[in-house]
Amino acid sequence: MMEKESRRLVNCATLPICLVLIGGNLSSEKINIDAVDPQEFLLRRLVRGDDRVQLDSNGFSCRADVHTQVCVANKPVRIYNKGLTVYVPSDSDQPQVKRIVKPYARLEDETAMKRVSPVQILHGNNTIDPPTCNFTHNVTAVVFSSKGFTGNVFHEFNEIIIPLFITTRHFRSRVRFVITDFELWWVQKYNRCLSHLSAYEVINPGTDDGSVHCFPGAVIGLTYHDNLALNSTDIPGGYSMFDFKQFLKESYNLKINHVSEIQKPMLMLISRRKTRRFLNEDKMVEMIMELGFQITRVEPEWMYNLDEFAEVVNSCSVMLGAHGAGLTNEIFLPTGAVMVQVVPLQNEWAATTYYGGPAKEMGVRYLEYKIEPEESSLFDTYGKDHPVFTDPKSIISKGYYAFRSVYLDQDLKINLERFKKTLIEAKKIVESSTPIN
Structure with a gap:
């Protein structure tokens, strides 16, 4: 018995999280640790139920939901750059089956998916041998696209960075990213995140049409949970938004943990x-300063250099902005900070769903200021008796582009006296906030 247990511990030394599973009983299913190599074990943790049974039986499993497709192979695969083809062998005599996956986590959005190249997966045996390996790697491949709605920071985090963390963090950097629809600017922008999730250079399959890369296993596609969200009960390792923020702190060397560490309240105006x-x-700036805030005004181009911008956000007590992608940067705010979202007319659902709701899980206090009709440029453009105000459903029913041309394109003239109350509340929150020991 002692010899057997010792052997289990030696095996787990190459896979530290095995010890957690052995002692913590995170899974009701008993696993023979001796029979599972570290990579196979880590890949197995990405699937559950029937998908896990399928992976165990033939080394390959795919699942899909409304948002994403994810395929997992725990057998040696070959990735042929030409045509983005992944060859997955089978131990049985099953005929080869072709599957097409678009590795971007927004399947429900046709516009986004039109920009994503398909990856062809050939699983099973064929009379024709797969192409010969040009490069052989000893870690798992993770294949995903850097296209979709990149260029918008909300979508960059929501559909790539957070899903990438969910999918790969438990590998402890022992993965190599194969990025389809390769966007160099995006890779450079998020280099710190990528390099903290993988210890290896990324592979751009578009640079050499003839190369074949061979891996001991692969994940094609990324797991997605919800808007700027992580469901810790459905992540290998049980990672939460707190863990993701800790990952960002390490990646960007952010110094401020809690808003109480900021001596004088600093407000960032987007x-x-x-x-x-x-x-x-x-x-607005004059009033903000009169209330005792220091202020930094930032424009969209500031956000392109995330290495520097993350530090600026982390030094702020309050983030203030109208509903829009820039508010995604609340993710860099220290714990206890406040995010104030100015909500334009008919943007209430999106404001809460995309930014207000996620703020709580980030440890950020959320306040919103809903404008009155008179504070919108639509009031002067259409008048108070126009359907834009009296019957907004008639506009919304015409579809997204009709909605966008009216309600997303409005400008805002803030009622300063009314808005002052929100800012005073934000200041009270940050000044009274203390870390929880």
Whole structure:
């Protein structure tokens, strides 16, 4: 008995999280640790139920939901750059089956998916041998696209960075990323995140049409949970939003843990230049300073250099902005900070769903300021008796683009006296916030 247990511990030394499973009983299913190599064990943790049974029986499993497709292979695979083809062998005599996967976590959005190249997976045996390996790797491949809605920071985090963390964090950097629809600017922007999830250079399958990369296993596609969200009960290792924020702190070397560490309240004002602009922004700045805040105004181009911008956000007590992608940067705020979202007309659902709801899980206090009709540029454009105000459903029923052309393209002239109450509340929150020991 002692010899057998000792052998289990030696095997687990190459896979530290085995010890957690052995002692913590995270799974009701008994696993023979001796019979499972570290990579196979880690890949197995990505699937459950019938998908796990299928992976155990033939080394390959695929699942799909409304948001994403994810395929897992725990057998040696070959990735042929030409045509983005993944060859997955089978131990049985099953004929080869072709499966097409678009590895981007927004399947429900046709516009986004049109920009994502398909990956062809050939699983099973064929009379024709797969192409010969040009490069052989000893870690798992993770295949995903850097296209979709990249260029919008919300979608970059929501559909790639957070799903990538969910899918690969438990591998402890022992994975190699194969990025389809390769966007160099995106890889450079998120280099710190990528390098903290993988110890290896990324592979761009578009640079060499003839190369074949061989891996001991692969994941094609990324697991998605919800808007800027992680469901810890459905993640190998049980990672939460707190763990993701800790990962960002390590990746970007962020120094401030809690808002109480900031000596004088600092407010970041996100200044938009195209739509949902603050028409009286200068007056807003004057009032903010009169209330005792230091202030930094940032424009969208500041956000491109995430290495620097993350530190700026982390030094702020309050983030203020109109509904829009820039508010995604709340993810870098220290615990106890406040995010104030100015909600334009008919944007209530999106404001809460995309930014307000996730803020709580980030340890950020959320306040919102819903504008009155008179504070919208739509009031002067259409008048108070127009269906834009009296019957908004008639506009919304025409579809997203009709909605966008009206309600997303409005500008805002804030009622300063009314808005002051929200800012005073934000200041009280940060000044009274203390870390929880």
